[in-house]
Amino acid sequence: MSEAPRPDRAADAPGPKPPMREALVAAAFQLFVERGYEQTTVDDIVTLAGVGRRSFFRYFPSKEDVVFPDHEGCLAEMTAFLRASRPAHEPVRRVCDAARLVLRMYAENPAFSVQRYRLTRKVPGLRAYELSVVWRYERALAEYLRGRFAGRPDGTLRADVVAAAVVAAHNNALRSWLRSDGRGDATAEVDHALAHVQGVFGPDRTPDTPAHDPAPTSALTPADGVNGTDGTNGTHQTDDDVVVVVSRRGAPLWRVVQEIETALGHAPARTTPAD
């Protein structure tokens, strides 16, 4: 009951997917859209699928899990992706790329994703379950960032905040795409949203790394490069940015410069060349 996502999945990500699992998902969704989630019992599902009730709970630890049959695998994919990171990767960019893995999963099956979105919006229990799933993604990102920010003064704080911001931006774009019933360019929307976050938090934007790192699958670097242009940061632009920095009159100049650099997504010119 309500145990949220169990970590004890075995038949999720890898291995040959048994047809039983698919049959259960198909039967479940058919009934869910027909008569609603709460109005459908597990017995209904297994009856329609023609299997025993006990088998359902062998493939899904709870009724809610049948609605998110692919998240466990995606989470594993994300953790693997993050674990495979190298120090050369710019951290904020890296977690943005990790978030794109989730988008890819959704975009692989738009019709299914839209159906599920409608369900999770209506059913509070499913919404809560989805929150716990999202939370695990966020924790994965935060853990990675904590490692990368270790040693910094507010390392864990910044890690948590950046992870939350990335997830929020991703979900904002994702939900916008889902609300459009899968029409529209999900990748573009998410890229835009993540670029926003990178613009806020991405301090460096390592000029030496090539525009495309090898791993990250989807598009990611459309208008995201930004380039320092002529050295003066005043003429920076991504697209249509307008950056405003407000500082106290007595503030030290280096703070103003730092603010501008941060706002522009440049590497701090002075402070820590470390990261």
Add this chain to the structure above:
Amino acid sequence: MSEAPRPDRAADAPGPKPPMREALVAAAFQLFVERGYEQTTVDDIVTLAGVGRRSFFRYFPSKEDVVFPDHEGCLAEMTAFLRASRPAHEPVRRVCDAARLVLRMYAENPAFSVQRYRLTRKVPGLRAYELSVVWRYERALAEYLRGRFAGRPDGTLRADVVAAAVVAAHNNALRSWLRSDGRGDATAEVDHALAHVQGVFGPDRTPDTPAHDPAPTSALTPADGVNGTDGTNGTHQTDDDVVVVVSRRGAPLWRVVQEIETALGHAPARTTPAD
């Protein structure tokens, strides 16, 4: 089951708290710490409290709710606080102050909060429930910010991201305090974390203030207006701010004005005079 927080609370925030409610909470926590949450049935609780089983569900819509007996009231407090906002309030600062309401609730009863924290860390079901509670706080903040950022190009995106960042920072500090068993200065920790977020997203204010910045007491309302001033936004300043504007060469003027207004915490002067 697992329906997450129900909105249908009646005996939560206002009114004279019946002793029954307290008795149930006390009995529940006693058993929870003794033998664990999942090992305690509702029948155990009502037996210890000496009341009928049916009464439990009259006071708490679910077993999980007894662990968070005060959140519903706090959420109502937060929404009221946000609804009482005036346009003069700088939005980011306002949501930070709203978040401090949650901290205050925790800090009012450190021993209880620490006990609950230990529970929620161990029991996945409670963790999931807490996530849904936090989500409602975050939605409240985001909704407010969406209103304030309405009309901006990426208004909802920025609203969602800021809300998520504020919540993440608040929780980072709160959990740190809870892990210390309630020793330490919760207010200072949260102030520091929120100042970090304000430094990133807020118009003014430096990210990591070393000691304590003047404003952010948990009291909020007193010195909270900050700079409503006179309505003219051009020459606005709180005593001695200096404004730096970085803009793309071809940027439309309305965007620049909008950015400045937002940065200074003003309502958009052009679009809706309503706000």
Add this chain to the structure above:
DNA sequence: TCCACGGGGGTACTGGGTGCCATGTGATGC
């Protein structure tokens, strides 16, 4: 005295989730 009303209690039911065991089946070993 009667009735209305509201807080509390009891009982039975639904439905998610688990433990345990039986059964069928294919692969392996003697």
Add this chain to the structure above:
DNA sequence: GCATCACATGGCACCCAGTACCCCCGTGGA
């Protein structure tokens, strides 16, 4: 060819959270 084992499945029986329905009882007003 038979025993064995592993494994997948089905079939109960059970626990417990949550709900619907009805009862009891005290109070207070007509």
